[in-house]
Amino acid sequence: MLVLTKENFEKEVLKADGLVLVDFWSEKCESCKALMPRVHELAEKYKEIAKFCSLDTNGNKRLAMSQKVLGLPTILFYRNGEIIAELTTEISAEDVEIKLLELA
Template sequence: MKVLDKKNFEAEVLQSQGTMLVDFFSETCEPCQALMPSIEEFADKYSEKIPFAKLDTAKARRVAIGQKILGIPVIAIYKDGEKIEELVKDDATPESVEAMIQKYI
């Protein structure tokens, strides 16, 4: 899973071609930490079909605000640099994340 930050987000996500999953999280967010093992498992399972990346919103606050990330966790799907779907907070369950991945692979 690619680690994003304020320096590489634009090049890696907004200027990329194809579909990508981005996990917006924070080290201090308990729901984020609870979801992370599932996201990493999905990355292992599906990374040949869709690239996975994660961004720590606490370290890249302006990027998060620019992407209209107002609460976390957020699991977002980007296609050709545009956010096309996202799961926010309580909707970001392992089951719903995997269902969303299935739609785009």
């Protein structure tokens, strides 16, 4: 998983080719920390389908807000710099996998 910051977000997500999954999370979010290991497993399994990235919203709050992330965990799917799908709050790894395969 590629770690995103405000410095590399535009290059790695908005200007990237193909499908990009961004996991927005926070250290204070227990649901985020529970989901993260499963998302990492999906990243390994589907690395040929999409670029997997994560963004810690602590220290990147403005960036998260600019992407309209209002709750955590949130997973956004991008293509050609545009958000094409969103999963938020009550997310399971199965939800992520299903959405990923729909969009691939």
